[in-house]
Amino acid sequence: MSSEKHNQTDRKIITDCTNIDKSKLSPMYQHYVEVKEQYPNALLLYRVGDFFECFFQDAVTIARELELVQTSKEGGKELGRVAMTGVPHHALERYSTMLVEKGFAVAICDQVEDSQQAAAEKRMVRREIQKLLTPGTLTDDGMLQARKNNFLAAIVIAGEHWGLAYADISTGEFFTTQSSELNSLTLELLRLQPSEVLIPANAPDINGLLRPGEKSEYLADYLPDSFCYSLRSQQPFTLTEASQRLRDTFNVSSLEGMGCAHIPLGVRAAGGLLEYVEDTQKAYQVPLQALRTYSLADYLVLDHQTRRNLEITQTIRDNTFHSSLLWALDRTMTAMGGRTLRRWVLQPLIDIKGIAARQSTIKELVENTSMRQDLRSMLRKIYDIERLSGRVGSGTANARDLLALSESLIKLSDLSAIASFGSSPYLKALHNVPPELEELGAYVVERLVDAPPILLKEGGIIKDGVDSRLDEIRQRLEDDKQWLTNLEVTERERVGVANIKVGYNKTFGYYISMPRSKASQAPDNYQRKQTLTNEERYITSELKERETRILTAKDDLSSLEYDIFAELRNTVAEKAQEIRTISKAVAAIDVLAGLAEIAVYQNYCCPEMVEGREIKIVEGRHPVVEQSIGEGFFVPNSAQMGEDNPDLIVLTGPNASGKSCYLRQIGLIQLIAQIGSYVPATEARLAICDRIFTRVGAVDDLATGQSTFMVEMNETANILNHATPKSLILLDEIGRGTATFDGLSIAWAVAEYLATDIQGRTIFATHYHELNELASILSNVANYQVTVKEMADKIIFLHQVTAGGASKSYGIEAGRLAGLPPSVISRARQVMGQIEKHSKIALGLRKGIQQTQPKKDKDGKAIEQLDIFED
Numbered sequence: 053m054s055s056e057k058h059n060q061t062d063r064k065i066i067t068d069c070t071n072i073d074k075s076k077l078s079p080m081y082q083h084y085v086e087v088k089e090q091y092p093n094a095l096l097l098y099r100v101g102d103f104f105e106c107f108f109q110d111a112v113t114i115a116r117e118l119e120l121v122q123t124s125k126e127g128g129k130e131l132g133r134v135a136m137t138g139v140p141h142h143a144l145e146r147y148s149t150m151l152v153e154k155g156f157a158v159a160i161c162d163q164v165e166d167s168q169q170a171a172a173e174k175r176m177v178r179r180e181i182q183k184l185l186t187p188g189t190l191t192d193d194g195m196l197q198a199r200k201n202n203f204l205a206a207i208v209i210a211g212e213h214w215g216l217a218y219a220d221i222s223t224g225e226f227f228t229t230q231s232s233e234l235n236s237l238t239l240e241l242l243r244l245q246p247s248e249v250l251i252p253a254n255a256p257d258i259n260g261l262l263r264p265g266e267k268s269e270y271l272a273d274y275l276p277d278s279f280c281y282s283l284r285s286q287q288p289f290t291l292t293e294a295s296q297r298l299r300d301t302f303n304v305s306s307l308e309g310m311g312c313a314h315i316p317l318g319v320r321a322a323g324g325l326l327e328y329v330e331d332t333q334k335a336y337q338v339p340l341q342a343l344r345t346y347s348l349a350d351y352l353v354l355d356h357q358t359r360r361n362l363e364i365t366q367t368i369r370d371n372t373f374h375s376s377l378l379w380a381l382d383r384t385m386t387a388m389g390g391r392t393l394r395r396w397v398l399q400p401l402i403d404i405k406g407i408a409a410r411q412s413t414i415k416e417l418v419e420n421t422s423m424r425q426d427l428r429s430m431l432r433k434i435y436d437i438e439r440l441s442g443r444v445g446s447g448t449a450n451a452r453d454l455l456a457l458s459e460s461l462i463k464l465s466d467l468s469a470i471a472s473f474g475s476s477p478y479l480k481a482l483h484n485v486p487p488e489l490e491e492l493g494a495y496v497v498e499r500l501v502d503a504p505p506i507l508l509k510e511g512g513i514i515k516d517g518v519d520s521r522l523d524e525i526r527q528r529l530e531d532d533k534q535w536l537t538n539l540e541v542t543e544r545e546r547v548g549v550a551n552i553k554v555g556y557n558k559t560f561g562y563y564i565s566m567p568r569s570k571a572s573q574a575p576d577n578y579q580r581k582q583t584l585t586n587e588e589r590y591i592t593s594e595l596k597e598r599e600t601r602i603l604t605a606k607d608d609l610s611s612l613e614y615d616i617f618a619e620l621r622n623t624v625a626e627k628a629q630e631i632r633t634i635s636k637a638v639a640a641i642d643v644l645a646g647l648a649e650i651a652v653y654q655n656y657c658c659p660e661m662v663e664g665r666e667i668k669i670v671e672g673r674h675p676v677v678e679q680s681i682g683e684g685f686f687v688p689n690s691a692q693m694g695e696d697n698p699d700l701i702v703l704t705g706p707n708a709s710g711k712s713c714y715l716r717q718i719g720l721i722q723l724i725a726q727i728g729s730y731v732p733a734t735e736a737r738l739a740i741c742d743r744i745f746t747r748v749g750a751v752d753d754l755a756t757g758q759s760t761f762m763v764e765m766n767e768t769a770n771i772l773n774h775a776t777p778k779s780l781i782l783l784d785e786i787g788r789g790t791a792t793f794d795g796l797s798i799a800w801a802v803a804e805y806l807a808t809d810i811q812g813r814t815i816f817a818t819h820y821h822e823l824n825e826l827a828s829i830l831s832n833v834a835n836y837q838v839t840v841k842e843m844a845d846k847i848i849f850l851h852q853v854t855a856g857g858a859s860k861s862y863g864i865e866a867g868r869l870a871g872l873p874p875s876v877i878s879r880a881r882q883v884m885g886q887i888e889k890h891s892k893i894a895l896g897l898r899k900g901i902q903q904t905q906p907k908k909d910k911d912g913k914a915i916e917q918l919d920i921f922e923d
């Protein structure tokens with residue numbers, strides 16, 4: 053091996069471009085490094101020919117993250133080779149989605165001019181950043197989940213006060229709020245599950261994107277570490293700049309109309325968010341909808357534990373959508389409806405009027421079967437016009453998108469015609485679909501071919517007869533193709549060789565071919581171009597002339613088609629806001645028609661919603677379990693709480709008898725009643741709840757290093773500190789994570805506190821039968837049990853909730869069924885006998901009151917305190 057060669061293979065591959073001498077780099081790499089300097093925190097994908105390539109450290113990163121092969125390229129004569137990893141341009145969306153899902157920001161630097169033109173002028177093709185993809189700013193269909201919003205959030209914190217703005221760039225929704233108590237900010241973020249959260253910071257690594265779990269001193273403890281955070285400069289978050297940006301963007305002179313003039317922190321967050329959208333979307337500005345201000349107090353508060361414990365959007369066991377509440381309720385036909393229902397279940401209402409509007413629409417759709425079915429079959433044909441209009445508005449929609457949107461616009465008037473028979477609020481909202489939307493849809497559908505290609509620059513998009521220039525070029529092309537077909541015939545005759553053919557390949561373009569054996573017969577105007585084993589290929593000047601004409605015509609055709617398409621897209625884009633407004637009404641009616649469908653097929657009833665504290669459920673069922681175990685198997689159970697009925701129910705029963713199921717069923721019935729839905733019961737009267745709390749069997753929170761018991765105590769403390777008389781509190785075991793006596797004592801004290809100090813509606817499921825004693829002391833406490841039937845050799849679960857406390861827990865029996873060795877079982881029985889005989893707790897001894905200030909129950913009567921220890 054020569055020494056020069058040896059040196060070359062030995063040279064190190066350059067991966068660091070931060071301190072590189074740019075003058076030594078070849079021009080393309082110089083430009084790459086310049087762009088990279090502007091986006092140091094993003095992975096830079098740089099268009100080179102048919103590929104998007106990454107160089108230096110980014111090449112190493114994407115090779116590792118995407119499991120691609122990393123190679124190298126010569127970076128400059130004196131420098132050597134730089135690391136390189138590339139992806140084909142047509143796979144850009146797939147690969148960049150994977151990177152964004154992993155929490156990276158991706159900057160796309162694409163060619164912005166025809167590379168042939170640059171080549172002709174002997175200069176480098178111009179490239180510019182076309183888009184900065186971050187988890188919260190995605191708009192491409194392939195990168196988003198159809199039935200889930202992709203929220204970008206921004207927060208501004210001042211002491212205990214905070215402002216939050218969030219937007220889904222793909223649908224244009226844009227909201228802001230302001231509140232105090234940092235705990236409620238955490239709850240709101242957990243509800244939204246934003247893909248990215250913007251934080252103004254004085255950080256040196258401004259614009260850095262912190263991936264989930266990454267630590268930074270700028271991230272406060274109360275910010276959940278499961279999200280991506282972007283640290284941003286504080287400037288756009290200042291009140292002056294943010295207000296100005298909002299006024300300019302929405303073309304208003306004051307923020308009064310958007311309802312946010314009085315919430316400066318909300319305004320600052322919204323302004324900072326807008327600036328980020330401008331900064332990331334570059335060439336593809338997405339119009340957001342007008343900012344809407346909301347208040348946390350407008351909705352039922354569900355904390356993170358409760359959403360998890362009630363399995364609202366996913367199950368606890370394996371985090372699946374299947375078997376969640378949303379799964380059981382979602383009969384929507386459109387992706388927009390799916391997203392809306394998700395929002396509703398995560399944000400139930402507390403306003404009776406709002407609930408009544410939804411209920412009355414469901415009622416009408418339950419009663420009018422044909423209207424419901426017609427609406428649903430029409431909805432099935434409507435695409436995601438909310439997101440499609442966004443892509444049309446930002447100029448990123450392709451012909452298929454535009455066609456889907458236009459076809460849906462035509463269907464809107466049919467939908468409106470069906471809804472016009474209805475009189476309830478949500479049906480009325482569909483009465484007046486602007487007729488010009490249908491006309492616009494028809495206008496586009498008449499012009500686009502039925503099945504257009506995805507690529508926009510290769511023609512085949514616009515129908516014949518739409519544009520005379522287009523028709524004329526197509527005719528010319530047709531004539532030229534005919535000429536080629538004729539050429540075969542005329543040349544066969546002229547040359548006297550029967551199997552002369554006209555062919556085409558990418559290297560030579562059109563050619564005439566004939567067998568080699570007949571080569572001597574080739575006329576003088578044939579110029580030999582290629583010799584194959586059995587074939588000679590020729591060109592003629594006449595053929596080349598035609599070829600030039602054909603290729604030019606094809607180019608003209610493609611660019612004219614693109615221009616016509618872009619014009620159509622712009623025309624529709626002008627109506628993007630109107631389409632988005634109507635899409636909201638469509639989504640809501642989709643949700644309500646789906647809920648009506650469930651109400652009919654699952655026999656739900658319309659709950660009467662009242663003020664006060666009453667919960668009355670007759671023959672209620674668990675909406676998910678009843679669908680999972682099959683029709684007729686679920687045992688319905690009733691409940692009456694609040695007002696003249698007990699506030700706190702102590703629920704006992706053996707393992708697996710159905711305590712948790714009953715408890716959750718009541719929480720879920722209350723929750724779905726507050727989204728305006730019918731509920732799984734034969735009759736229900738429910739007062740509006742302000743919060744639902746749940747505490748369900750703890751699991752170790754290994755991530756935060758907290759023990760089972762500490763998690764349990766934290767959650768319990770949160771409930772006791774925040775519950776009100778209008779809250780619904782569901783406790784599934786408290787105190788099991790510690791020693792029996794400690795556990796029982798805590799459970800007792802908690803139950804007593806809830807019944808007397810808070811007087812919220814509580815169901816307390818427990819294996820501590822001693823708690824049944826409370827009912828004999830406090831007038832607002834009652835005992836319920838889930839019954840079982842004891843047979844000679846087994847227990848039959850009746851799943852029936854009846855008055856009274858359970859007398860036995862059958863825990864040892866459960867152990868026997870689970871296969872504990874017989875000797876262990878019999879020993880356990882022996883020990884239990886001893887404990888029951890001697891323990892004062894087990895005997896439930898009651899003693900006198902030992903408290904200086906006696907507690908009062910809700911009727912103002914002093915409460916006798918239980919002393920479980922004998923003097």
Ligand SMILES: Nc1ncnc2c1ncn2[C@@H]1O[C@H](COP(=O)(O)OP(=O)(O)OP(=O)(O)O)[C@@H](O)[C@H]1O
Nearest residue numbers: 685686687688706707708709710711712713714851
């Ligand atoms: N009302 C019901 N009708 C029919 N099946 C039911 C009913 N309630 C519960 N079940 C079934 O019984 C199973 C056990 O119920 P659940 O988990 O509520 O028991 P549990 O009393 O809370 O048990 P543990 O004390 O061990 O936590 C459920 O998975 C469900 O399939």
